[in-house]
Amino acid sequence: QVQLVESGGGLVQPGGSLRLSCAASGFSSDDYNIGWFRQAPGKEREGISCISMRHDNVWYLGSVKGRFTSSRDNAKNTVYLQMNSLKPEDTAVYYCAADRRFFCPPAAEYDHWGQGTLVTVSS
8 A cells, every 4th residue: 555654744833854754665765755844734745855766866845945855765765854943934844755656746736645633933
């Protein structure tokens, strides 16, 4: 069974850090490009980062660039999103998604999605 499972979310104070994990099972994550998305309450889902299957191409949304870092450990079938200098506006449910064909396609094109993990940034 193909599955993506996010973990690592939680409550953090402004300026703090969290590392999200996206673990793949049922398929080899190094055959897929991975996208990270988030959806804040009352807002549309937005793409925030993409990482190619060989880690040779990475993209970040402007509002997270310099604060968030995507990486992957294909030996562990896991992709990570390191989030530093978190702000209240980063509060959202964060999702990872996998696509076999394209790097950073529109959300509707992704083959597999995780269930999401909640990140709350608040003092």
